[in-house]
Amino acid sequence: MKSRHQRLLGMGLGLLLLAGAAYFVxxxxQSNLVFFFTPTQxxxxxxxxxxxxxxxxxxxxxSVQRQDLAVEFVVTDTQREVPVRYVGLLPDLFKEGKGVVAQGRLDGGRLFVASEVLAKHDENYMPPEAQHALDEAARARVGAAVSR
Incomplete structure (x- = not known):
């Protein structure tokens, strides 16, 4: 085999390995991607x-109801509400009326079964996703009031 063919074969194998690695990454x-939704969505x-x-x-x-380690509460964006059930220890900063992001899945109907609950960090912080959801809900309320 000529050296030119060996180089082409080596480059071809290298590209094939690179494509395979990119596919796996x-x-x-994709399997670890988790999207954010508001209660309205x-x-x-x-x-x-x-x-x-x-x-x-x-x-x-x-809305917070505790029973041992099981906690049920309602997440709202001031327009719609989603009931959430979580089994485990909540963050110390979890409080009624404060921002929260819960990760999990819907259980049949409307109940959201959370596997993880995240709360705000300090007095001035709210998770960016939650703040955006509240801003969108406020804009929708203002738009609805103006159209009346």
């Missing part, structure tokens, strides 16, 4: 029915 990335059916996703907003005041 992108496949792993979940109520509209935009969230995946069988996959994991995040829902965020404010913890509705008066």
């Amino acid at each position: 992108l496949n792993a990335f 979940v109520a509209a059916g935009e969230a995946p029915k069988d996959g994991s996703f995040r829902v965020g907003g404010l913890v509705k005041p008066g």
Whole structure:
């Protein structure tokens, strides 16, 4: 085999290995990708029915019910609400009326079963996804009031 053919074969094998590595990296990335949805989007059916996703907003005041390690609460974006069930220890900063992002999946109907709950960090912080959801809900309320 000529040296020119050996170089072409080597480059071809190198490209094939690179393509295979890229496939495996992108496949792993796709399986770990988790999207964020607001309670309004979940109520509209935009969230995946069988996959994991995040829902965020404010913890509705008066909605937290604890039973041992199981906690049920309602996440709202001031327009719609999503009931959430979580089994485990909540973050110390988890409080009613404060921002929260929960990761999990829908259990049949409207109940969101969370595998992880994230709360705000300090007095001035709210998860960016939750803040965006609240801003969008406020804009929708203002738009609805103006159109009346």
